[in-house]
Amino acid sequence: MDKQKRNENYNIYVESKVPKTKAWPSLFKAFLVGGIICAIGQGFFDLYSYLFPNLAESEVTTCMLMSIIFITCLLTGFGIYDVIGAWGGAGSVIPITGFSNSISSPAIEFKKEGIIYGICVKMFTIAGPVIVCGVVGSIVCGFVALFI
């Protein structure tokens, strides 16, 4: 139809009009933020290995992850993590801290709607898919392991 063609042309035109931002600064920022978060993780890993020499490596890793998750929730509460996120982009999303922030930010945001319908219901509005896909994926992996 005529309208469809008009819309297609318009979309192509708009695409050409969208200002091209320089990619390198944001890529560098993501690299820096992601790297620093991982290095902090390594710091916790070494700390816990030193404090609890009896723990297995996987348990130390869990402790380390729990620590940075806790810190992220705290930073989210103080309104600092979204500043880091806006600056670092994917660098703050891809580490486990991004997962933690995506749970704590709606929890804090929607507390005004009450504890049950606010905090508890809305907590997984963003991180829900991660948990769902994670659980479904792990079950698929289990089946794969069963048959191999």
Add this chain to the structure above:
Amino acid sequence: MQTIKMKNNTYLLDGYSIVGPLEGKGPLKDYFDYILKDDTLKEKTFEKAERKLLENIVTGAIDKAGLKTSDIDFFFGGDLLNQIVSSSYTARELEIPFIGLYSACATMAESIGLAALFVDNGLAENALAATCTHFSSAERQYRFPLELGNQRAPTTQWTITGGGASVVSCLKSKVKIVAVTFGKVLDFGIMDVNNMGAAMAPAACDTIREHIKNMGRKTSDYDFIATGDLGKLGCEILFDLLEQDKIILGKNYQDCGCMMYNKTQRTFMGGSGAGCSASVFNGYILSKLKKGEFKRVLLVSTGALMSTTTNQQGDTIPSIAHAVEFEYVGAQNENNLAAAQKPKNENFSKNSLKNSKNATKNAKNRAKTKKGEKK
């Protein structure tokens, strides 16, 4: 015809605008009536804050126009929140007959237009048009939680905190409402909610074209043409679209969203939201109109009519634009006032004279107290 010309004399008695702290640091800060220091207005939630903001705007406008709440016959208003709660709850407090409107960010022009039509046809003596938006409440409804650490796309706009109200009246003032054009809903197939300017530009183009064609004018006849919230990208697209229709926008064209913030305020394409055109019009444009620095102004508020649900279901973004034309009639009115002051013409619009006098007095007092506050 899409454009409705006012038959009788319909005036914009006065307007009042309030903006938030971020907008109060922008280039138009001297023109707004009040700048909030705290955008929660000491309320517990941002929705309550938006409500209070609109309430303050409405009472401010009525005060500034030198009227009482009971003088207002109808209140036309809307906002961006679901079920236009801010306006409805404000109307609950005011107890003025309320006509709730929704055209997203185009609500200001729509409500002024309808108020003018009511007054023009003698259905009301004074009607109020008001709208406002709040960044934080819009953000949590339309986008993500405030504390989520995500990056905004470079084409996004910043929903402003603020709003404005205009009192439309049959009483004489310096600003006359000449004509209204209600726009068609247009959809050019834009899907990206982070690029509203591109979605709304065709609607703005259509409304501007229809308006100037029906009025038999050129764009250069206007001292100022303002679109609502197209943003930088939307403006560029509007230029190109109008050029295809051989309509050239000159330096007299500006976008309220682009005017709202400084470049250093990192708001990407500029301001957006129903409150954007409302506060810029009632703050900046109206004060210029009243001084006579602008003789003829066209306000084109633009709105994107999608919801988060339609967007998630893969629908494109329909958009609308409404236009209202204003004219400065100050000099002519002063003559009338002078004529009215002669004892012979005692019956001539005694009431209106009183009222307009009161209004100017009030405005002067207000200005004085403001200056005092600043000192």
Add this chain to the structure above:
Amino acid sequence: MISVWDYVISFLVGGIICFLGQILVIRTKITTARILVLFMVIGMVLEVFNVYAPFREFGKAGATVPIIGFGASLARGAIMATKEYGIIGIFTGGLTAASGGIAMAIFASFIFALIFSSKSKRGGH
């Protein structure tokens, strides 16, 4: 035990993963939830094909901190439990392995949600 090299390699590996993620963000306007899911699935795939273990050995925290590590631990938990307990392990293994992180995220979010409120933003970045 502590060597500077561990930190350098964590920084570089973590940084490069985020760098790749940012390329995706710029190119496709992907949202937060989608990035998280995508990288978690990548982690699972790596684990299933036995690539993740050597990668973790090399990358240290640079491999475990990104959500890739979370996905891999879910997959590894399910695979190990299946081998050990049979069919019941398919369902219990994944969440058991990732329980620490999820529990802490929920608990901390709940507590801090009770304490803090969201704040207005003063312009983007």
